[in-house]
Amino acid sequence: MIVEIVILAMIAAFLGLRLYAVLGRRPEQNEEPMRRRIEQPDPSSAPRSMAPRLPEKATGAPRTLPLPQDHQLDSRAEAGIRAIVAADRRFDVGQFLAGARGAYGMVLEAFWRGDKAELAQLCDTDVAEGFTAAIDARTAAGEAVSAHLIRIEEARIVSASYAAPRARIAVSFVADVASVTRDASGAVIAGSLDDAIETRDVWTFSRDLTSRDPDWVVDETDEG
Numbered sequence: 663m664i665v666e667i668v669i670l671a672m673i674a675a676f677l678g679l680r681l682y683a684v685l686g687r688r689p690e691q692n693e694e695p696m697r698r699r700i701e702q703p704d705p706s707s708a709p710r711s712m713a714p715r716l717p718e719k720a721t722g723a724p725r726t727l728p729l730p731q732d733h734q735l736d737s738r739a740e741a742g743i744r745a746i747v748a749a750d751r752r753f754d755v756g757q758f759l760a761g762a763r764g765a766y767g768m769v770l771e772a773f774w775r776g777d778k779a780e781l782a783q784l785c786d787t788d789v790a791e792g793f794t795a796a797i798d799a800r801t802a803a804g805e806a807v808s809a810h811l812i813r814i815e816e817a818r819i820v821s822a823s824y825a826a827p828r829a830r831i832a833v834s835f836v837a838d839v840a841s842v843t844r845d846a847s848g849a850v851i852a853g854s855l856d857d858a859i860e861t862r863d864v865w866t867f868s869r870d871l872t873s874r875d876p877d878w879v880v881d882e883t884d885e886g
Contacts, residue, residue: 663878676741692800698864711878723837725764733817734755734756734759734817734818734819734885735755735818736818736819736821738820738821739819739821739822739823739831739832741821741822742821742822742823742824742831743755743819743831743850745822745823746822746824746829746831746871749824749826749827749829749871750829750871752855756871758831758878759817759819760868761878762817762831762833762865762878763767763814763817763835765784765867765878765880766811766833766835766865767783767800767811768780768813768815769781769784769785769793769880770839771811771885772793772881773793773797774808775809776797776800776801776849777873778790778793778794778797779812781793781809783796784837784880785879785880785881786868786880786881788881789879789880789882791882791884792883801846803846804845804846805843805844805845805846805851805854806843806845807842807844807845808841808842808843808844809839809840809841809842809853809857810837810839810840810841810855811837811838811839812837812840812858813837813838814836814837814839815836815837815838815860816833816836817833817834817835818836819831819833819834820832820864821831824871826871827871827873828868828869828871829868829869829871830868831864831866831867831868831878832864832865832866832867832882832883833864833865833867834862834863834864834886835861835862835863835864835886836860836861836862837860837861837863838858838859838860838861839858839859840853840854840856840857841853841855842854842855843857851880852865861885862885863883863884863885863886864883864884864885864886865880865882865883866880866881866882866883867879867880867881868881868885
């Protein structure tokens, strides 16, 4: 009987040791558990192409000019635009052209209305005086103008320059305008509101880049 008990005890001890070896043995100091070795393979064995790319650090490099579309800028104006961007990091070609389009329409409308005060705000002294003289001559002749800017077909930068602190940019406008001029009796002496005429102008805008005033003013007008 005692022998049988001893044999059973030995069998139990043997099974316990086997179970401990398979399930319950703690890893030694320099040994990883089996499951960890499967779930976390050695990073050096992974293909190099799968390694994550870290974002590049921002640098203090000067801002580069975002190149506009071909129809917005002549190649001969690019150097001047780059000089303006270097002097004023906030300058943006697209925003400038949008403002130039708006100013073109506002100046024409003010001229047609005879609004000298608005012209003085939108143009420099010489250009405003030229518009004022034309308005005065029109009034003295007893003539009246009715006109509408139908659309601006194109606004394109044709030249640009920077001579500190002033930047100058010339814009070529192609627009459709309907206008009619009447004499003192109201009779039409020129033009028609029924037919739009294509007009081509080159206007130069300027701004002191050191000024807090962000507005550009018209400082020269020419026919395109």
